[in-house]
Amino acid sequence: MRYRNLSRPNPTSSLRPVTGPRTLPLRSTLQLLDDPASVAQSLRRDVGDIAFTTALGRPIVVAQGPEAAAELLADADRAFANHPVYSFALGSLFERGLLLMDAKEHHHARRIMHAAFTRDRLAGYCRRLHPLVEDWVDHLPAGEVDMRAQLKALALRIALDVFVGEQLTSSETERMSREFDDLIRAGGAMVRLRIPGTVWGRAHRAKLSVDSFFESLVPQRRRSPGPDLMSALCQAEGPDGTRLTDSEVVDQMRFMLFAAHDTATIAMSAMTYQLGRDRLWRDRIRDEARTASAYPSLSELTAQPTMEAVFKEAIRLRPPVPIIPRAATKDTSLAGYHIPAGTFVVALIGSNHRLPDVWPAPDTFDPTRFIDCDAQRHRLAWMPFGGGVHKCIGMHFAYMESSTVIHHLARSVDWTVDSDDYERSDRALTANVGFTARITPLSRCAPAVPQPGETSPSAR
Ligand code: HEM
Numbered sequence: 484m485r486y487r488n489l490s491r492p493n494p495t496s497s498l499r500p501v502t503g504p505r506t507l508p509l510r511s512t513l514q515l516l517d518d519p520a521s522v523a524q525s526l527r528r529d530v531g532d533i534a535f536t537t538a539l540g541r542p543i544v545v546a547q548g549p550e551a552a553a554e555l556l557a558d559a560d561r562a563f564a565n566h567p568v569y570s571f572a573l574g575s576l577f578e579r580g581l582l583l584m585d586a587k588e589h590h591h592a593r594r595i596m597h598a599a600f601t602r603d604r605l606a607g608y609c610r611r612l613h614p615l616v617e618d619w620v621d622h623l624p625a626g627e628v629d630m631r632a633q634l635k636a637l638a639l640r641i642a643l644d645v646f647v648g649e650q651l652t653s654s655e656t657e658r659m660s661r662e663f664d665d666l667i668r669a670g671g672a673m674v675r676l677r678i679p680g681t682v683w684g685r686a687h688r689a690k691l692s693v694d695s696f697f698e699s700l701v702p703q704r705r706r707s708p709g710p711d712l713m714s715a716l717c718q719a720e721g722p723d724g725t726r727l728t729d730s731e732v733v734d735q736m737r738f739m740l741f742a743a744h745d746t747a748t749i750a751m752s753a754m755t756y757q758l759g760r761d762r763l764w765r766d767r768i769r770d771e772a773r774t775a776s777a778y779p780s781l782s783e784l785t786a787q788p789t790m791e792a793v794f795k796e797a798i799r800l801r802p803p804v805p806i807i808p809r810a811a812t813k814d815t816s817l818a819g820y821h822i823p824a825g826t827f828v829v830a831l832i833g834s835n836h837r838l839p840d841v842w843p844a845p846d847t848f849d850p851t852r853f854i855d856c857d858a859q860r861h862r863l864a865w866m867p868f869g870g871g872v873h874k875c876i877g878m879h880f881a882y883m884e885s886s887t888v889i890h891h892l893a894r895s896v897d898w899t900v901d902s903d904d905y906e907r908s909d910r911a912l913t914a915n916v917g918f919t920a921r922i923t924p925l926s927r928c929a930p931a932v933p934q935p936g937e938t939s940p941s942a943r
Pocket residue numbers: 581582583593738739742743746747750798802803804807808867868869870872873874875876877878880881
């Protein structure tokens with residue numbers, strides 16, 4: 484293999500040039516999409532933690548290891564931005580979403596939106612989650628089930644109820660489901676022309692429809708707010724008393740559903756998959772779920788060590804967001820390397836989560852890593868929610884949602900997963916593979932009825 488330098492730093496500078504293999508741009512793009520983990524491994528082995536490859540017609544600096552990720556996300560030089568790189572990836576579909584904002588604009592919007600994720604708000608969302616999830620588990624068919632499809636449908640129901648506060652008819656739900664799918668899939672579209680029938684064309688049509696749905700709800704959510712996330716955004720105020728405008732609420736809601744839907748589906752799938760293959764951990768989770776109350780509050784869910792460890796380990800192995808990208812807006816440096824203005828830099832969560840020097844037996848599902856020795860690792864060795872100013876605003880919601888699903892599942896059914904196709908598919912960015920679980924209803928050994936002094940959330 485022959486190598487070349489990305490750029491030549493100023494001769495007086497002590498910075499090193501970033502090096503990468505000489506490959507045909509199309510070949511390296513396909514390799515990256517097909518098997519990013521192998522690309523990352525060979526770059527690290529042959530070049531080091533900072534290297535570059537070429538993808539989508541441009542050089543991309545790949546930063547591996549928790550130290551490089553921490554430096555990139557801390558952005559002490561204020562040189563790395565989100566908008567250029569995310570608008571490159573997502574076009575105009577999520578233009579005004581929080582993640583696509585930078586600097587003051589981002590700071591301002593985030594401070595307002597924070598009000599929708601306070602502990603009190605989360606506790607309210609948690610109360611709405613229980614009856615939805617319990618009903619979903621009650622209707623799970625026995626026998627072989629396409630579990631990812633089931634969880635995806637559940638994530639959408641949760642989004643419509645807990646985020647939007649609407650209970651739609653089944654045909655409206657189906658339509659919204661199709662439209663969200665069209666929007667979410669657009670991120671992977673290679674052809675980006677608004678031609679009807681193409682992925683990109685369908686996504687833009689879906690955006691118009693989803694936006695008009697949200698627009699029609701804003702006045703009512705401002706007048707008489709409910710416990711849903713959209714009402715929280717409509718009411719949220721920053722420290723200076725500023726609120727989001729109507730169109731900002733619509734933009735943030737559209738982005739929020741995008742940010743929450745697939746990620747939550749992947750997290751819940753990863754937990755269900757791993758537990759379905761591991762009787763020991765399934766039993767431990769069931770024991771914990773049975774000793775907890777029927778409808779655990781947010782504080783109870785966060786105090787369940789087995790649940791937390793299983794969640795962390797499942798998304799270590801299958802991080803719902805495997806790559807964090809940034810764009811250098813000026814000449815800058817990363818880990819002692821020169822990064823020229825305009826370069827895209829990516830931190831690879833997926834590869835950092837399997838570094839053998841940080842994670843012994845990295846491919847093995849072993850939640851004890853997060854029970855015994857969590858504190859000894861670099862703070863970004865585990866980084867599914869990113870870090871720095873853009874760190875996931877919905878991370879506590881994500882844990883609450885996933886753990887509520889596993890809680891109700893473990894109390895009511897047993898499930899096993901035989902095939903490892905799902906596990907193998909996690910190496911490709913383009914893979915969209917589900918998995919089948921075999922569901923066996925349990926006799927209601929620990930009935931999901933309120934304990935003394937506890938009321939069913941559905942009765943509230
Ligand atoms: C397991 C599930 C989830 C994972 C792994 C995840 C991961 C991430 C990551 C890695 C980022 C940062 C990306 C970057 O810095 O470039 C992010 C940002 C974000 N996430 Fe999540 N997310 C999840 C669930 C959610 C949920 C449930 C919501 C909403 C309720 C949400 C809303 C957001 C928003 C609004 C941002 C942008 C934050 C900002 O720019 O300040 N996410 N998420």
